[in-house]
Amino acid sequence: MRNYGWLLKNIKNLELIETPYPEVKEDQILLEVLYTGICGSDLHAYLGEHPFVKPGIVLGHEFVGKVIDKGKSVLNLEIGDFIVVEPSLTCGKCYNCTHGRYNICKELDVIGCTKTNGGFQKYISVPYYKAHKINDIPLKRAILTEPLAVAIHGVRRSSFKPGDEVLIIGSGPIGVLTTIVLYLSNPKKIVLVDPLEKRLKLAKDLCLEIITVKPKDLNNNLFSQEGPDITFECVGIDESINMAIEFARKGSEIILLGVPQKISKAELIYIQDRELNLKGSLMYTKDDYLIALDLLRKNQVNYEKLITHIYPFSRVPEAFENILNNKEDYFKVIIDVQVE
Ligand SMILES: [Zn+2]
Numbered sequence: 001m002r003n004y005g006w007l008l009k010n011i012k013n014l015e016l017i018e019t020p021y022p023e024v025k026e027d028q029i030l031l032e033v034l035y036t037g038i039c040g041s042d043l044h045a046y047l048g049e050h051p052f053v054k055p056g057i058v059l060g061h062e063f064v065g066k067v068i069d070k071g072k073s074v075l076n077l078e079i080g081d082f083i084v085v086e087p088s089l090t091c092g093k094c095y096n097c098t099h100g101r102y103n104i105c106k107e108l109d110v111i112g113c114t115k116t117n118g119g120f121q122k123y124i125s126v127p128y129y130k131a132h133k134i135n136d137i138p139l140k141r142a143i144l145t146e147p148l149a150v151a152i153h154g155v156r157r158s159s160f161k162p163g164d165e166v167l168i169i170g171s172g173p174i175g176v177l178t179t180i181v182l183y184l185s186n187p188k189k190i191v192l193v194d195p196l197e198k199r200l201k202l203a204k205d206l207c208l209e210i211i212t213v214k215p216k217d218l219n220n221n222l223f224s225q226e227g228p229d230i231t232f233e234c235v236g237i238d239e240s241i242n243m244a245i246e247f248a249r250k251g252s253e254i255i256l257l258g259v260p261q262k263i264s265k266a267e268l269i270y271i272q273d274r275e276l277n278l279k280g281s282l283m284y285t286k287d288d289y290l291i292a293l294d295l296l297r298k299n300q301v302n303y304e305k306l307i308t309h310i311y312p313f314s315r316v317p318e319a320f321e322n323i324l325n326n327k328e329d330y331f332k333v334i335i336d337v338q339v340e
Pocket residue numbers: 039040041061062146147
């Protein structure tokens with residue numbers, strides 16, 4: 001058997017290479033990768049703008065697949081099971097690993113991001129305890145598990161409670177999924193801001209009662225108490241981080257889900273001056289995955305509408321370019337890995 005993957009060889013340069021056909025260790029399962037989602041962080045890495053994900057790796061951390069082989073200590077999964085993978089590989093020994101926060105492991109490796117080749121590959125083996133069975137969820141919905149878990153983690157990092165008024169900055173996949181999670185959690189009000197009309201419309205189609213605005217129309221009178229109770233920043237550029245700082249009510253909380261540039265010109269003076277609580281949110285843990293899978297099973301909103309394009313494996317570079325050149329029309333793009 002042979003294996004192939006799209007190597008990020010250099011900035012804006014993806015090359016199809018032969019990768020080793022994976023061995024299956026005792027505690028691993030071998031997957032035939034079926035769908036892999038293109039994430040904002042894959043695009044950042046492709047453009048050479050990601051602070052931590054660098055060329056020299058096969059990208060892809062959002063993937064679903066079918067079990068085609070397994071190690072002898074794997075008892076809870078069978079050949080033929082459909083699986084979504086939690087891509088974080090952790091040491092299990094550091095302070096945060098032993099205190100339930102392995103998403104911020106000291107030695108964190110993320111499949112398709114740091115050291116281990118990812119899902120833009122035909123076959124991959126992963127530890128069985130990183131796999132979740134999705135036999136009862138359509139694959140084109142289950143492929144959203146990873147970004148949905150990011151959104152869930154962000155909301156769980158916050159002090160959100162039913163009846164709160166929230167501001168969400170950015171209507172990309174993470175912004176819209178954060179909107180959905182909050183929408184299903186009984187907020188008093190959700191205001192979503194983004195410059196792109198079509199992206200706002202997509203969010204509004206899924207979550208009817210939210211308020212969507214362009215940045216120029218954002219103002220604190222949209223909220224009943226001088227501003228939002230919590231602001232979720234889901235972009236990561238200086239402009240949007242400063243927007244979060246500007247519109248957050250004094251003394252309120254900002255959750256940073258977007259990945260900022262390495263050197264940021266965010267106006268920290270106002271964090272101090274307005275006693276804002278700025279909190280970072282990175283990835284997720286198993287609990288977030290379980291909540292994400294539960295939400296996808298309940299299917300209260302039309303999640304599949306977020307997937308606007310499906311590309312075959314041979315057209316991965318074209319998919320990357322098209323998303324970057326057409327942000328209005330391309331939302332979540334997935335690769336059908338077994339189709340050439
Ligand atoms: Zn992702």
